[in-house]
Amino acid sequence: MRSMLFVPGDDLRKLEKARESRADALIVDLEDSVAPDRRAAARRITREFLARERRQTVFVRINALTEPSWAEDIAAVAGGAPDGVMLPKCCSPEHVRMLDQVLTVMEVRDEVTPGRIKILPLAIEMAEAIFALGGYGSVSKRLCGLMWGVEDIAVDPGSDVRAENGAYLPAIELARSLCLYGAACAGVP
16 A cells, blocks of 8 residues: 545545545544544444445544544444554554454454454554564454554654654654564564
8 A cells, every 4th residue: 555545534525535536545534533522423424435335445543442432433334344444552462452353243243254354553653552563473364554653652752753854853763663673573564
């Protein structure tokens, strides 16, 4: 995948417009771009969108497993058989394992081909996650990659992201490099 376009899951007009883009994948967002009072609507709209003909790979970014709404997100969208679920603020392979188990149950419930829904964790958004990157190797057959969140990883240790010349600061470069090595260990992009 060369490009991913994040689109708020509570705006069908934006979702339809995104379908016309040249992005390789759409990330339908139920997390950061959706206000808490719009999350129920976002789940319903996202499910409607998943039922339509797809032109790109479609992932749904659910809320973090530390948020109570993540289970509602999965329950609402699994039956639409997204290509994958993006898991934000993933702190360890155990989070992927837990989501895998829930997806297995949801796929059976919704008669979705077992193992169809992949998992793409944002494996580095929290400082503690850096220390777990070597453990993703055999965590789940659903694992389809590892990602990092540049802005979020800077928040936890209180770091800036870029130097005055625009280059990533060393702490941010380290996070990016470790994500690359973690993905290599897991055998995923």
